Amino acid sequence: MxxxxxxxxxxxxxxxxxxxxxxxxxxxxxxxxxxxxxxxxxxxxxxxxxxxxxxxxxxxxxxxxxxxxxxxxxxxxxxxxxxxxxxxxxxxxxxxxxxxxxxxxxxxxxxxxxxxxxxxxxATATVAMEQARYDLPTRPRLPFEVCGRFRLATEEDAALLDEWHQQFLEVVEGAGRAAPLLTQHLADGRVGLWEDAGRPVSMAYASVASGGVTRVSGVWTPPELRGHGYASAVVAALSSARMDAGEACMLYTDLANRTSNAIYSALGYRRVGDSIRITFER
Incomplete structure (x- = not known):
């Protein structure tokens, strides 16, 4: 039966x-x-x-x-x-x-x-993006030294974060949609910044935990500031902060972006699944 x-x-x-x-x-x-x-x-x-x-x-x-x-x-x-x-x-x-x-x-x-x-x-179906899902089974490790320091973002950073979040969303999803504000994430202390020489150079934020798991997202370093390890540093530090708060960490990456996949693997993130986005046209 x-x-x-x-x-x-x-x-x-x-x-x-x-x-x-x-x-x-x-x-x-x-x-x-x-x-x-x-x-x-x-x-x-x-x-x-x-x-x-x-x-x-x-x-x-x-x-x-x-x-x-x-x-x-x-x-x-x-x-x-x-x-x-x-x-x-x-x-x-x-x-x-x-x-x-x-x-x-x-x-x-x-x-x-x-x-x-x-x-x-x-309809016609076309693969638009393939992603990997990662979890973090151990504390993150930064495999190299990065200049600067980590701090949690404050309301004074809101305008910069909105600008960077919009840039991040346009790269991931294309232009045409306004990025949601990170107001509540800021208030909850879930947005991290990496600073070098006293200025923010990279950001990431963590979702409100559900079932004890938070999702790290919005990892963004302006193109002109890349190549210094800032994204690795901010993800490692934010992940450590969330683990200190008793949360498990996960994230998604675009499989076509070899750099981001290499970064997260080097930090200790482990690939545990695959996702896909498929578009329909008639």
Whole structure:
């Protein structure tokens, strides 16, 4: 007898989504990191995305076993799902006439979703980005000396951080979308700066921890300041600070960027999974 099919529940309220997926976040905090942090940000600022949606996949027992999120204009995000669950949701959305710009998340279920979507809609699927997911099993180690020092950012740094965060987002996602403000991250002491000769030269921030796991992101050194190890230093220091606070660290990198992958591996980060982003065109 084939296994019972997963039941999908559509959620449109971030507070309801957070509550429904809380158990899954606790069990799989790394996989659910993006969903958890974005959902929390939408509870604080509902205007961040228009028409956000979540799907909780439940086993016959009612336990949540899969999680999907769509925050337009981004692709649908698969946080955790089997390939069969991904195909089933793709069929459900395609058959009811949904229009998605793409899909991303765990590689295998994202590829399964895309394959089903193409068959049912006639869309063309193109790989836009491949990423690696890293965790940090031990304290980070900086393998070389870097001039300067680490400090937490303050409100006085807000304008510079907004400028750098926008530059970071445009490199990662392309121009056309305003980067979210880091106001709450600043207030919570989760933004790190590396300074050299008294001036900031590199930044990184850490998401609010979910299930004990924080995601390091927004790693940015202006192009003219690169080549001095500043990004390595700020990531190592911020990761150490978050571990001192009792949190485990993770991050994502673009597999096409050999430099960033080498940096994080040298610090002690360990590649534990792959993600992919696929765009759809009709």
């Amino acid at each position: 084939p296994p019972a099919a997963t039941t999908f529940t559509l959620l449109t309220d971030p507070a309801e989504a957070r509550a429904r997926l809380a158990g899954l976040v606790e069990r799989e905090p790394e996989a659910l990191s993006v969903v958890a942090s974005v959902t929390a940000s939408l509870m604080a600022d509902p205007s961040r995305f228009e028409g956000p949606r979540w799907w909780a996949g439940a086993a016959p027992s009612g336990e949540a076993v899969a999680a999907f999120m769509h925050t337009p204009p981004h692709p649908l995000h698969i946080a955790l799902a089997t390939c069969d669950e991904a195909r089933d949701l793709a069929a459900l959305l395609a058959d009811r006439g949904d229009d998605l710009p793409g899909v991303g998340g765990e590689r295998e279920p994202a590829e399964a979703f895309a394959a089903e979507w193409v068959v049912r809609t006639g």
